[in-house]
Amino acid sequence: MNAAPADQIRLLDVQALDVRLQQLAHKRKSLAEHAEIESLNKDLTQLRDLLVAAQTEESDCAREQDKAEKDVDQVRQRAARDQQRLDSGVITSPKDLENLQHEIASLARRQGDLEDIVLEVMERRESAQERVAELTERVSSVQSKIDDATGRRDAAYEEIDGETASVTKEREVVSASVPADLLKLYDKLRGQQGGIGAARLYQRRCEGCRLELNITELNEVRAAAPDAVVRCENCRRILVRTSESGL
Numbered sequence: 001m002n003a004a005p006a007d008q009i010r011l012l013d014v015q016a017l018d019v020r021l022q023q024l025a026h027k028r029k030s031l032a033e034h035a036e037i038e039s040l041n042k043d044l045t046q047l048r049d050l051l052v053a054a055q056t057e058e059s060d061c062a063r064e065q066d067k068a069e070k071d072v073d074q075v076r077q078r079a080a081r082d083q084q085r086l087d088s089g090v091i092t093s094p095k096d097l098e099n100l101q102h103e104i105a106s107l108a109r110r111q112g113d114l115e116d117i118v119l120e121v122m123e124r125r126e127s128a129q130e131r132v133a134e135l136t137e138r139v140s141s142v143q144s145k146i147d148d149a150t151g152r153r154d155a156a157y158e159e160i161d162g163e164t165a166s167v168t169k170e171r172e173v174v175s176a177s178v179p180a181d182l183l184k185l186y187d188k189l190r191g192q193q194g195g196i197g198a199a200r201l202y203q204r205r206c207e208g209c210r211l212e213l214n215i216t217e218l219n220e221v222r223a224a225a226p227d228a229v230v231r232c233e234n235c236r237r238i239l240v241r242t243s244e245s246g247l
Contacts, residue, residue: 001229003182008229008240010178011186011198017171021164022195028160033153040146047142051135058132061125068121072114079107182229182238189237198238201230201245209235222247 003011082104091097175183190197199208204218211234213221221241224230230239241247 001181001185002225002227003179003229005226005241007177007179007182008198008238009242010174011182011238012200012240014171014175014178014183014186015190015196015198017167017174018190018195018197020167021171024160024164024167028157028164031153031156033149033156036149037146037153040142040149044139044142044146047135047139051132051139054128054131054135058125058128061121061128065118065121065125068114068118072111072118075107075111075114079104079111082107185229186238193235193237196237198240199232199235201239201241201247203244204246206232206234206237206239208232208237208239211235218247221245 082100085091086097086100086104091100178186186197188197193208196208199206201207201213201221205212209232211232213233217233221230221239226241230241231237232239
């Protein structure tokens with residue numbers, strides 16, 4: 001394949017732009033905010049699970065407290081009715097009086113036990129409420145950190161994407177000036193060689209594989225016509241000759 005020396009040198013400009021596009025893509029993919037957001041999202045998921053568990057516990061305690069308070073109220077009402085009967089004097093039988101007094105005393109003990117249960121449930125509910133409040137605050141704090149990191153990431157995206165668009169446009173303009181067959185070969189090699197399809201021969205060294213050409217290879221390059229498209233014997237990339245090639 002033949003191509004004018006100027007076209008081959010322009011190929012180096014295309015390569016430089018492609019390298020920049022690769023760098024920008026890598027930069028976008030490897031932003032520190034990615035790992036930060038991922039870590040924070042894991043923390044947020046754990047905290048939300050804990051918050052749901054605490055809210056469930058508080059809800060269970062609320063139902064348990066409501067039931068215990070109703071039980072206390074029922075016992076209190078029954079004891080009040082029995083006391084009213086006792087105070088009314090309608091019961092005159094000693095045995096009936098004794099039974100009623102015994103029931104009132106039993107209800108008082110039962111009321112005391114139930115009130116202790118209410119207090120115990122209230123303490124557990126208060127503890128659960130404190131846990132809910134704490135976890136809610138922590139969830140909010142982590143979410144704020146995520147929002148901040150996301151904002152920084154998006155700002156970086158905007159800057160990178162802006163430069164990518166500019167470089168892409170420049171690449172289109174420069175590549176349009178390169179012969180189609182040369183560009184096709186370059187693109188093929190670039191796909192095979194890790195993004196580098198053309199490299200400069202600088203001081204007898206291929207800048208693609210970083211290896212210095214031996215004397216035989218150098219003589220072959222020297223003997224090649226100026227418009228011949230030379231390939232590196234080591235990496236097979238297009239080897240572009242310039243005034244600094246050391247030939």
